[in-house]
Amino acid sequence: MKYLTSFFLVLLALFFSNCTASTGINQPSDNEKTMPTTTIMEVTTFKTGADVKMDAFSQADKTVEDAFTSKQAGFIKRQSGVNEKGEVVVNVYWESLAEAEASMNKFMTDPSVASYAAMIDGPSMKMTRFTAGEAFDAPESGFVETMTFDLKPGTDLSAFNTLNQQVKTDYTGKQAGFLQRLTGVNEEGKQVVAVYWASKADSDAAMSGFMAHPTAKAFMSNMEESSISMGRYLFMNKELSxxxxxxxxxxxxxxxxxxxxxxxxxxxxxxxxxxxxxxxxxxxxxxxxxxxxxxxxxxxxxxxxxxxxxxxxxxxxxxxxxxxxxxxxxxxxxxxxxxxxxxxxxxxxxxxxxxxxxxxxxxxxxxxxxxxxxxxxxxxxxxxxxxxxxxxxxxxxxxxxxxxxxxxxxxxxxxxxxxxxxxxxxxxxxxxxxxxxxxxxxxxxxxxxxxxxxxxxxxxxxxxxxxxxxxxxxxxxxxxxxxxxxxxxxxx
CATH class of the missing domain: 3.10.450.50 (Nuclear Transport Factor 2; Chain: A,)
Structure with missing residues (x-):
């Protein structure tokens, strides 16, 4: 068991070192250093192992949050969700990039997380950190839509950012159950949008009219279609409203x-x-x-x-x-x-x-x-x-x-x-x-x-x-x- 524990920690360490290198997170650019960072949004998606029961995983996930992640410096919020295919997302919000990285370094050497790590299908895991210009403010949310994408070459970034915010004011923010829409970007220019809802039913109702709305159409037209990745997740371990x-x-x-x-x-x-x-x-x-x-x-x-x-x-x-x-x-x-x-x-x-x-x-x-x-x-x-x-x-x-x-x-x-x-x-x-x-x-x-x-x-x-x-x-x-x-x- 001792060697199995070490194996999974090494596997996770290799994975996350590759993720941070691929996104350039470890060496912020001059632009990022001067950016007014409100929140670091750490988005990790993965599948659980074929034999893992979701109830057992949910309990292990809660233990990791309570016993480890929530005790780290700079921690703001951690939310884990699962979609209808059984795929998991873990969104963790940090006050700074340095504190997010420090937490991850501790995570890699802590044997208490090994049983949790063993439940994860390693090859399916993806992790990216984004700088968001707004603080997380949806602690009571029950459902999240997370979309990442690249912009088409030549997109006017200033005009896109304005349009991105208009999606909230023109449509999403007016829908029942809407709590917060967070946007961010990583060092390579990949964009993220995370929309928090009170419930899946609220998200479903809003989704039906989204693509027909002119502001949403204009927003989506700036995306490199092949780069779009979207997940819709029901949060685990959530206190019922x-x-x-x-x-x-x-x-x-x-x-x-x-x-x-x-x-x-x-x-x-x-x-x-x-x-x-x-x-x-x-x-x-x-x-x-x-x-x-x-x-x-x-x-x-x-x-x-x-x-x-x-x-x-x-x-x-x-x-x-x-x-x-x-x-x-x-x-x-x-x-x-x-x-x-x-x-x-x-x-x-x-x-x-x-x-x-x-x-x-x-x-x-x-x-x-x-x-x-x-x-x-x-x-x-x-x-x-x-x-x-x-x-x-x-x-x-x-x-x-x-x-x-x-x-x-x-x-x-x-x-x-x-x-x-x-x-x-x-x-x-x-x-x-x-x-x-x-x-x-x-x-x-x-x-x-x-x-x-x-x-x-x-x-x-x-x-x-x-x-x-x-x-x-x-x-x-x-x-x-x-x-x-x-x-x-x-x-x-």
Whole structure:
């Protein structure tokens, strides 16, 4: 074993010495010496050995990070990811080139990394260091796209750098789940772009429109096509986001997986579904009474707002239903839950269902502004009946409606209100309890009366564009009499 350890360390030493020599990293040019270096981006890609299990590799990778890399001078961040082919990328960020090289020299002589090195297919390994003009700032990312390429001969470097930054401002930075786009160059002129996303789903959604965007087309046209190498990697050993935990919990209805129940705090779980007992015991009691086919959940939309996550979901839960769920977290665990459920209804007069329509989150920087719009709309128009302000909040030229009984547009809304009045029915909002949002989607939770005056919970989801409402979904459900409650926490 001693000789095997030495063999793998020598193999790695030979490999990395070749890599640094081939990129000229060991002897920075005069230009590089004077360049304002913000971050050194070290990108290593490789395959694992044919017999290596990814779970075992992931654990070994975490050990290397915790016990060695993270303790080195100048270390900023290390992220390891794997793509759908099982290929691995390790991105390490350093404060300086000298500190990156010092760490690598120590790595080559440390026997504690030998078992990790033995899992790597040496011939497949490639490593390059790039100078990036921006500090790494995406610690919560779950997915990365990494692309390296050479520029075509004769490319105007200044014009290309400007165009490179425009890709972010014109397209990538506007997409849901975008966290950071880092660009860099090595001494030979090879370029790198690393785009960090909250999730693979966000990256997938953005990818579909990228190549059609004019700025992206112009950007790609400067690349030497044969030199392009791109990888898309899901990070290993990543702490799940609150949204990820909620989606995993709801998906466990489909899979029967018990692990996501650990995301609920067993000591504190306040339940506001009045048909369910309080605490984790109440949740367990419902699961024990599931029908033979079990429960099903299809999460259509999921959003995160601080310590809250809210979802729009189609359920098979004692019959097909549509619902909104809200989960509150403390210290990474779910401690409180609200919901509103309604049986699935036929399509509305405009042919829309209770859940169809856009799902992509954009305008993340406008979350708070959009929440204020909805708070104003519910307060001014719905509660205080200041109808002259209607078009201040709703786009009269584009208002898509998913309420099962109401057609699109302000005319559809007006026709529904007229029908209610003519038939002695009411839709009265008395109190706004909660407003949550992420980007262009905002959920409001209100209390009032509906139909013949039933005590009712109104959950309304709005999509906004340019500060005005353009689409609406809702679940309107009666609140049972207090004598029927299975917990004492109330609906709100």
């Amino acid at each position: 609150k949204k990820d935990k909620v989606v995993a919990l709801l998906n466990s209805f489909n899979t029967g997986d018990q692990a996501p129940i650990a995301y609920i705090n067993p000591e504190k779980y306040v339940q506001h579904n009045l048909d369910v007992g309080d605490g984790l015991a109440g949740f367990g009691a419902v699961m024990q009474h599931a029908p033979p086919q079990g429960f099903k959940a299809d999460v259509v939309r999921a959003f995160e707002d601080g310590e809250y996550v809210f979802t729009h979901t189609v359920y098979d839960f004692f019959g097909p239903k549509v619902g909104f769920d809200i989960f509150r977290f403390e210290d990474g665990l779910i401690v409180e839950h609200w919901d509103n459920l309604l049986p699935i209804q036929p399509a509305n007069p405009s042919g829309r269902s209770q859940t169809d329509g856009p799902t992509s989150i954009v305008d993340s920087d406008k979350t708070e502004a959009n929440k204020k719009v909805i708070e104003g709309f519910i307060t001014d128009v719905i509660i205080n009946h200041e109808n002259d302000k209607m078009t201040t909040y709703i786009n009269p030229a584009k208002y898509l409606q998913h309420n099962p009984s109401v057609a699109d547009g302000l005319d559809g809304f007006g026709a529904a209100m007229k029908y209610f009045a003519e038939n002695g029915m009411v839709m009265e909002y008395d109190k706004l309890h909660m407003v949550l949002g992420e980007g262009n989607f905002v959920l409001s939770v209100s209390e009032g009366k509906f139909g013949k005056g039933e005590h009712t919970a109104f959950y309304d989801l709005f999509r906004l564009e340019n500060g005005r409402i353009v689409e609406h979904w809702d679940v309107i459900a009666p609140i049972p009499a207090k004598s029927e409650w299975k917990n004492k926490n109330g609906k709100f």
